[in-house]
Amino acid sequence: MLKGFLRHKSIQPLTPPSPTLRASNMTSQEQNDWQPELTDEQILAFEQKIKDEEAEKIPLVCQKESIDALEKEFQDNKPFLEKVQKLKETNDELRKCRGDGNCFFRAFAFAWFESLMRNPHIFKAGVEKLKSTTELLLSGGFQELAFEDFYDVTLNQLEQIPDSDPDLLLVNFQTEEISNSIVMHLRFVTSAYLKIHSAEYEPFLIVESISIDQFCAQEVEAFGRESDHLQITALTKALDVPVEVLYLDGSSGDHVAVHEFWPDEASKGSRKALQLIYRPGHYDILYRKE
Amino acid sequence: MDPVSRRLLKELNDYQREAHNHPEIIELTPADDEDLTHWRATIAGLDQTPFQGGLWNLDVKIPHNYPMQPPTVKFITQICHPNVHFKTGEICLDLLKTAWSPAWTLKSTILAISLLLSNPEPSSPLNCDAANLLRCGDLVGYESMIRMYTQLFAMKMTEEDQ
DSSP, rough: OOHHHHHHHSSSSSOOOOOHHHHHTHHHHHHHOOOOOOHHHHHHHHHHHHHHHHHHSSSSSEEETTTHHHHHHHHHHHHHHHHHHHHTTTEEEEEEEEEOOOOHHHHHHHHHHHHHHHHHHHHHHHHHHHHHHHHHHHHHOOOOHHHHHHHHHHHHHHEEEEEEEHHHHHHHSHHHHHHHHHHHHHHHHHHHHHHHHHHHHGGGTTTOOOOEEEEEEEEIIIITOOOOOHHHHHHHHHHOOOOOEEESSSSSOOOOOOOOOOSSSGGGTTTTOOOEEETTTEEEEEOOOO | OOOOHHHHHHHHHHHHHGGOOOOOOEEEEEEETTTTEEEEEEEETTTTTTTTTTTEEEEEEOTTTTTTSOEEEEEESSOOBBBBBBBTTTTTTGGGTTTTOTTTOHHHHHHHHHHHSSSOOTTTOSHHHHHHHHHHTOOOHHHHHHHHHHHHHHHHHHHHHH
C-alpha cells in the first residue's frame, strides 16, 4: 500500500536513474518490478517532442494528390488495399493533413472553406453561420476574451474567399498562426454546442464516467487532442455542414464503411457532404470524381 | 504585435478592469514591462481557512504557443499544501497539465490555484506529509500544521509591521 503510494508519479526525482545502472545490482524479480518513472512534465515534454517530430514531416495541409498515394501506402496490406481499389471507382484525389491530433478539425475547416469557394451560392450562408457562432460560444459559457482572437482570424479568412484562390487558401492553411486559430475556433464551437446540448450527449459519456464539461475541456478544447464521433456530430450540427467519413480499416469486404453526419435528417441527400477519409487515428480530405 | 502578446495585453486589461471582483488575487501583472511572457501573481489565503492571513507569490511563465499550451505556475513563497511541492513550489493541478483548455485565462488559472488551497486533493500529493494527515482524517493536525507554516512563511509583512 505504502509502496504504491510512494510510487505516485508526482513525487519522483526529476531525472530517473538509468535502467542499466539500476538493474546491475537488482535481483531479477526487482528488475521485473522496476519501471522508470517520469514526472508529468517529462511525459508532456516527450509527447510534445513526438508531435514536433511529426510536424517536421509534412505541411499542416498538403497539396492535392492522386488517390494512388493510398494504394502505395497500403500495397502490403490486403484488406486496406482492396478497399482503396474499390474507392477509386468514386474518388480520385485526396489531400493529406498533418497528423498532429488536430487533423479532423483542420481537414474539416479546409474542406468547408474550399466548398464555399467552389459554390458561391452557399458562401453567404456559411459566413452568417460562422458569425452566429459568437452567440453560441457566449451561451456555452465562453469568455469573449478567450475566443475573440481565434474567431477574428477565422472570420477574416472566410470573408476573403470570394477574392481569393485555392493556392492562397492553401498557403493560409499552412501558416501556423492562421491555421491553428481556425482549428481552435472550431474546437470551441464544438465544445459550446456539446455543452448547450449536454442532455442529448451526456449519455454517450457514461462509459467514460466523465461529465460533459470535463469531456469538452480535455477532449474537445484541448489543442492537439484527437476527435471522434461526438466531436464530428456536434460540429456538423453547429455549422450546418454535412460530412461523410469513409472508414478505411482492416475489416473484411472491399467496401469502406461510410459514416454520414447530417445536421438534420430532413436535409439528408439534398446537398453534397464534405468527404473525409479516416484511417485508424487520422483524417484526410477526400475528393469525389468530377 | 504577435498574437500571444496581443492576447496577454487583453488579459491584463480584463484583469485590471475586474480586479475588485477577485479579492483573493492581490496582484497579477507582467514581471517587467519588456517581457510579457513572464508574470507574477500574489494570492491571499481565504478567511475561514487555515491559510487565512497568508500572502503567497507565484511565478507565471507563459509558453510561446499560449493559450494552446498552459502557463507554468509555481509558488515562490513557501507553502505547506498536499498538492504543492514543499521545496520547489511545483503545483500538482490537472488544469496546469493534462486538463488545460485554451478557454482558460491567466486570471482563471490563478483563481483555480487559489481554490486549490482550500480544496486539496490528497490522493495526488506532492507533499506526502500534509496529504497523509488528511488521508488519515487528522483534520486538527492538518489545519494546525498549515496555520503554522502560513505564519512562518506567508505572514512576513505583518511580522515586520509589528
